[in-house]
Each structure stands twice: as structure tokens, then as C-alpha cells.
Amino acid sequence: MSEVHAARRARLRERCTAGGCAALVSRAANVRYLTDGAPPGAALLLAPDHDVLVLPREPWAEPERGWPPEGVEQVVLPSADGDCAVAAAELADRIGVQGLAVEEHHLTVARHRELARAAPRLRLTDLDRAVEQLRLVKEDDEIAALRVAAEITDHALGELLESILVGRTERHLALELERRLVDHGADSAAFPPHVGTGPNAGAPNHHPGDRRVEEGDFLTVCLGACYRGYRCEVGRTFVVGSEPASWQIELYELVFAAQRAGREALAPGAAYRDVDRAVRQVVDRAGHGDLLGSSVGHGVGLEIHEDPRLSPAAVGKLDACVPVTVEPGVYLPGRGGVRIDDTLVVRPVTDGGPELLTITTKELLAL
Amino acid sequence: MSEVHAARRARLRERCTAGGCAALVSRAANVRYLTDGAPPGAALLLAPDHDVLVLPREPWAEPERGWPPEGVEQVVLPSADGDCAVAAAELADRIGVQGLAVEEHHLTVARHRELARAAPRLRLTDLDRAVEQLRLVKEDDEIAALRVAAEITDHALGELLESILVGRTERHLALELERRLVDHGADSAAFPPHVGTGPNAGAPNHHPGDRRVEEGDFLTVCLGACYRGYRCEVGRTFVVGSEPASWQIELYELVFAAQRAGREALAPGAAYRDVDRAVRQVVDRAGHGDLLGSSVGHGVGLEIHEDPRLSPAAVGKLDACVPVTVEPGVYLPGRGGVRIDDTLVVRPVTDGGPELLTITTKELLAL
Structure with missing residues (x-):
């Protein structure tokens, strides 16, 4: 399955990472669609040149097949209390992308504020239902x-x-x-x-x-x-x-x-x-x-x-x-x-x- | 049960409707806590002088006891496609409250934007976890x-x-x-x-x-x-x-x-x-x-x-x-x-x- 998921990520990257921007996928079904089998709470950062999957600290049962997804860097949260999407935003800020598209139909106002705080140098834009569109x-x-x-x-x-x-x-x-x-x-x-x-x-x-x-x-x-x-x-x-x-x-x-x-x-x-x-x-x-x-x-x-x-x-x-x-x-x-x-x-x-x-x-x- | 729920609403009103502001409760468990038995999707507007429960258009099974909640005006959405929280915000705008506190930890960024659009004259503030605090x-x-x-x-x-x-x-x-x-x-x-x-x-x-x-x-x-x-x-x-x-x-x-x-x-x-x-x-x-x-x-x-x-x-x-x-x-x-x-x-x-x-x-x- 891993080429399938890589192809999906490539399609999303094509649509959403123009001009050096990155996309941050946090809605569980969307993360699953793009990586297969990532645990609940994981977040996926699609930067122009590489993909990072941020995983919660809690141990979880890895899928038997197709894991880890090829070509995706994995980062595990340092703290058990953390939020993978916030950590992914922080990472995007650090690697210096031009902007970050996030899922405004999924993130609450409070969580979006935390993301903005974690990525002070990035302009947050709306990824909207881009992954849902791919899933159609x-x-x-x-x-x-x-x-x-x-x-x-x-x-x-x-x-x-x-x-x-x-x-x-x-x-x-x-x-x-x-x-x-x-x-x-x-x-x-x-x-x-x-x-x-x-x-x-x-x-x-x-x-x-x-x-x-x-x-x-x-x-x-x-x-x-x-x-x-x-x-x-x-x-x-x-x-x-x-x-x-x-x-x-x-x-x-x-x-x-x-x-x-x-x-x-x-x-x-x-x-x-x-x-x-x-x-x-x-x-x-x-x-x-x-x-x-x-x-x-x-x-x-x-x-x-x-x-x-x-x-x-x-x-x-x-x-x-x-x-x-x-x-x-x-x-x-x-x-x-x-x-x-x-x-x-x-x-x-x-x-x-x-x-x-x-x-x-x-x-x-x-x- | 209805006095219990009225007392809960009174406590929330005391905390959140100072200065002529209203509170809009949209999180399902919170709406239930304050009204008992409201159907999924309902939203509760607590204005300084009265309470309005906005109900979805779809027919639903009313609870056998304690319904409708006393002292709460009920409004049914005109359209089956509508969003009760958006309709409640519109109503708050119309009756002319001073501001509207909403549940930013529950509303998505996209839905919050719709609320702001529906209530252009109101300043939206954060109700935060006020109802969750009451529920503790x-x-x-x-x-x-x-x-x-x-x-x-x-x-x-x-x-x-x-x-x-x-x-x-x-x-x-x-x-x-x-x-x-x-x-x-x-x-x-x-x-x-x-x-x-x-x-x-x-x-x-x-x-x-x-x-x-x-x-x-x-x-x-x-x-x-x-x-x-x-x-x-x-x-x-x-x-x-x-x-x-x-x-x-x-x-x-x-x-x-x-x-x-x-x-x-x-x-x-x-x-x-x-x-x-x-x-x-x-x-x-x-x-x-x-x-x-x-x-x-x-x-x-x-x-x-x-x-x-x-x-x-x-x-x-x-x-x-x-x-x-x-x-x-x-x-x-x-x-x-x-x-x-x-x-x-x-x-x-x-x-x-x-x-x-x-x-x-x-x-x-x-x-």
C-alpha cells in the first residue's frame, strides 16, 4: 500500500505547497488516508521537500503491514501531554517554510491559536477540505x-x-x-x-x-x-x-x-x-x-x-x-x-x- | 428536573452575561447539561434577560419528562440544512446584546467565521470552558x-x-x-x-x-x-x-x-x-x-x-x-x-x- 499513500501525498503536495508553503493535516481520517495506520492524534506535515509524521508519545500498536510509511520522517512527541499538530507547526516554523495551510474546518479556534503561537513566523492559511476532495x-x-x-x-x-x-x-x-x-x-x-x-x-x-x-x-x-x-x-x-x-x-x-x-x-x-x-x-x-x-x-x-x-x-x-x-x-x-x-x-x-x-x-x- | 436546569443556567448567566453580553453554548454535552434532553445539534443562547434554545429542523424524539425546559424560548431552524449555533448568533445580533461569548474550544475556525458573519454587529469573545467548570x-x-x-x-x-x-x-x-x-x-x-x-x-x-x-x-x-x-x-x-x-x-x-x-x-x-x-x-x-x-x-x-x-x-x-x-x-x-x-x-x-x-x-x- 505504501506507493498508494505516497501518490496521495504527492497529489496533495502538488495542490497545496506552491510557493514554498507547507500543509498541516490533523483530521484523523485525513491523516489515515495519507499515511495508513497512523494512530489517533497524529499529525502530518507536508513540506515542499519532505513529509514529517508527528506521533503521540503514548505507545501504540503499529499496523502489521506497510509501516512505517516510506519517505516519511517520523517524530515522536517529547511529552505525553503534547499536541501533535502544535508540534508539527513548530517544526514548520523551524525549517522555515513560507506559510502553513491548516484544516480550519477541523481545528477549533482555541487549538488554532496554539498553532499560531507555536509558529510565530508563519502565516496560517486555510487548507480547507483539500484532503476530503482527494478522498472523494x-x-x-x-x-x-x-x-x-x-x-x-x-x-x-x-x-x-x-x-x-x-x-x-x-x-x-x-x-x-x-x-x-x-x-x-x-x-x-x-x-x-x-x-x-x-x-x-x-x-x-x-x-x-x-x-x-x-x-x-x-x-x-x-x-x-x-x-x-x-x-x-x-x-x-x-x-x-x-x-x-x-x-x-x-x-x-x-x-x-x-x-x-x-x-x-x-x-x-x-x-x-x-x-x-x-x-x-x-x-x-x-x-x-x-x-x-x-x-x-x-x-x-x-x-x-x-x-x-x-x-x-x-x-x-x-x-x-x-x-x-x-x-x-x-x-x-x-x-x-x-x-x-x-x-x-x-x-x-x-x-x-x-x-x-x-x-x-x-x-x-x-x- | 427542570428547576435543576434552570438553576444551572442561572449560575452560568451570573458568570457570563455581565455588561449586557450573551453566551452561546454549542457543545452537545454542555447544551444537555443546561437543558436536559435537547437533540444533537441544538444550541443555547443565554441572553441577559432570556434564554433561547435553537433546535434543528429534523424531527426528533422529545424526552418523556421535563420537556420543554421551563423558561426557555424554543426556536426551530427554518431550513433543514442550517446550523443552530449560527442561527443563535444571528438572533443575538438581532436582539442587540453587547457581545457574544462562544465556545472557542469547541467551535472550528470555519464555523466561528460563519458565526461572526451571522452576527456582524457583535464582538465575539471566548466563553472558554465555563460550562465544563460548572459541570465539574x-x-x-x-x-x-x-x-x-x-x-x-x-x-x-x-x-x-x-x-x-x-x-x-x-x-x-x-x-x-x-x-x-x-x-x-x-x-x-x-x-x-x-x-x-x-x-x-x-x-x-x-x-x-x-x-x-x-x-x-x-x-x-x-x-x-x-x-x-x-x-x-x-x-x-x-x-x-x-x-x-x-x-x-x-x-x-x-x-x-x-x-x-x-x-x-x-x-x-x-x-x-x-x-x-x-x-x-x-x-x-x-x-x-x-x-x-x-x-x-x-x-x-x-x-x-x-x-x-x-x-x-x-x-x-x-x-x-x-x-x-x-x-x-x-x-x-x-x-x-x-x-x-x-x-x-x-x-x-x-x-x-x-x-x-x-x-x-x-x-x-x-x-
């Missing part, structure tokens, strides 16, 4: 990891569907999903699984609680595996026990149609907001537009929420090899709702169109 | 919640000790601990449980992995329940299967003595760094001082890591009713290590000295 389009190895993550996720969900659900609490179903993800080879769950039953089904911001699954309930689950650091998600809604009621069928078909419209809108060159609009139009037409959330999907990768955001106000266009979720949900307060969520990779029509990673059926199953 | 000394109800959290934690750990451990992976033991916490009534785990076996036992920053428990291993576990939002932790080290080896007994006795010294140093008026030193001296004398982490304990409450930090550089003194962990660990690379971790509440000698919340035995058990 995934390499083959990254997509391969997402594919495995999705396969694990589908397995874990499939097993749950074969078990008896009535009488079990949301909380226990969520923990069981997490265990099954790990059983099938996930590093961990990509995020704490969501489970909602009855009036909680499909409710935004609902945390799995003590409600037990009952006959006739809607049941929504949303889960994902993290595999080699890459995170995906799948979300499905089921009816428990009996034939679905007519309002349940109606609501399900609406969300299904909206989600399909979103999936079909995924293409290289499609504007983020047009994908959102494709979904929103379907729901609007049914008079439920106000019940849709603020976005209908988002990028995934080293983090479960990455750029792009598929929302009405989002600016930008999809590229090939960008993995995103399409996950509209419509929630009727007090009755419950439906969410359908897939992870897909944007591909041109010539390659067969969007690649669906999460293949669990989207039929309305009565479990 | 716990009220009776908070300590009662921590006591229940500790009881749940001890139960979950006790059950694990009665089960068969050899052959099971760290990951599965961690998931089982999480499930048992929930079984015994926790809202959730306070943090993902740590489990380390053999050479991973007691390793800092180790994540539970695929290593299976073997006879003769050290086994370290660290877990905690979250109950009504309050989080505690306990950590123990065991030997698996057989009689402990002599190096294991020696290392265990060292860490046990160090941890006891730390517990005994807890008293109202004791300097944070003196508690750290009490622990460190014991480990230093055995020649292992360099293997001790950067701090030997920390406050707990609504977050698992709160002020104070018990470390060599920490400035300040303990008060009565401050709950802290005492958790030294010594790790021998390649061989494994020992960590012993308790949650205690600082109490004066006249009240019987520090109150131990996590009562699981600290004998070296061979399981």
Missing part, C-alpha cells in the same frame, strides 16, 4: 474494501431476517446486528446499528430502545460493516408477522419509488442536487415532501459520512468511482415510517451504470 | 445516576467472570460486555469496551481484535455503563486458567499499589498533579515510570472524559463531589500489562473519604 473519488482498492464491507453487511442482515423477531427489543436487535457484523469479518460496525419498531420505525434520530417488536409493526434496520477502515451502510424496512396493512404498502411503495429514482439518477456528471431532486419529486408528488429529511444520501469511505452530500443546497457533480448512499425515509409521526438505504458506486452507463454494493432484497417482506 | 462538581442526582451506572457495570463484569473465557476472541468478549451492560439496564455502553489478552493486555490504544484468550494470559477489560446520560468506568486485569507467573504477580502488585496510592490521595483540596504524583512515585520506584501513560485518571459525568485530568501538568485542586477515575496501567511491550481502573467520588475524610463506586474485587483472580 475512490481507488480500486478502496472500492474493493467497500465491496467486502457490503457483503458482510448483507450477510449479517440476512441472518437477522431468519431469526425470530417478535418480542425482542430494539436494543437487543441492534447489538445482535453488531455481533453478526463482527462474526462475518468486520473490523467493527461502521456506526451503531439503528433499529426502530412500530411508531419508532423510520424515525430520524431514534436510538434503539426498550420497545419490543410486535405483530403488524413496521421494523426498520440500518447497519453497516467497517472493513479495512472502509464503511458502508444498508437500510431496510419490513413488516412483522402479518400481511402488511394498506397504509404500510402505500408508504413503502412511495419510498421504494423515490429511492429507485435516486439510484437511477446516479451518473458521472449528475449534479448532487439533481439526485436529491429526483428523490424529492417523487415524495413531493405524494404530498409528503415535508416529511423527507434534509438530505437523501451521502458519500462513504473511511468515514460513514463523507462528501458529497446529496441535498437541495449541495453544489457539485458526481464523478465515476464515488461511492454514495441513497436513503430516503418518510416518517409519519406516531405511526412509523419507511427508510430504504443502499450503498452504490457511481459508474458510467458504458460500465453498466451505478454499481449496487448492498444487494439485500428491497421487496416488502413480512417477517 | 456534581449534584446529588448526578452522583446517584453514576452510582447506578457503576452498579450495572459491576454486574456485567461479574457475569463475564463466571463464564468460560479460554478460546474466545477479544472482540466477542467486548461485544458480550456491551450486551450485558444493556441487559442490566444501561442506556448504552459509556464507551466501546476494551479487552486485551496476552501481549495485548493493558496495551494503550489497543482495539479488541481476533486474538483468542489462552491459558496463562493476562486479560484486561475496561468497560462502563451509561445511565441517564452519566458514564462511569471500571478496569480490571486477570490471569487466565492457571496460577499466575511470578512476573505477573510482581507487575500486578506494583500497579495495585500505585492505584491504591492514587485512590488514597483523593481528597478535597488535593492538587490534580499530586494525585498523579502519588501514583507515579510508586511506579517510578520500581523503575517502570516511563511505561506509565500521560495521565492516571480523569473526571467522568455526561462524558466519559471530563475535567479534571489527573496528570503531571494539570493545574487545579479537587473538590468534594467530583467523580474521577484512578486508572494506572503499566505495559511491558510484547509481554502484556496490567491496568486497574476505578470510578470514585471525592469526599472529605469526615464523610468517610473517597466513595468507591465500582466495587468489583481488585484481588488478582485466576479465572
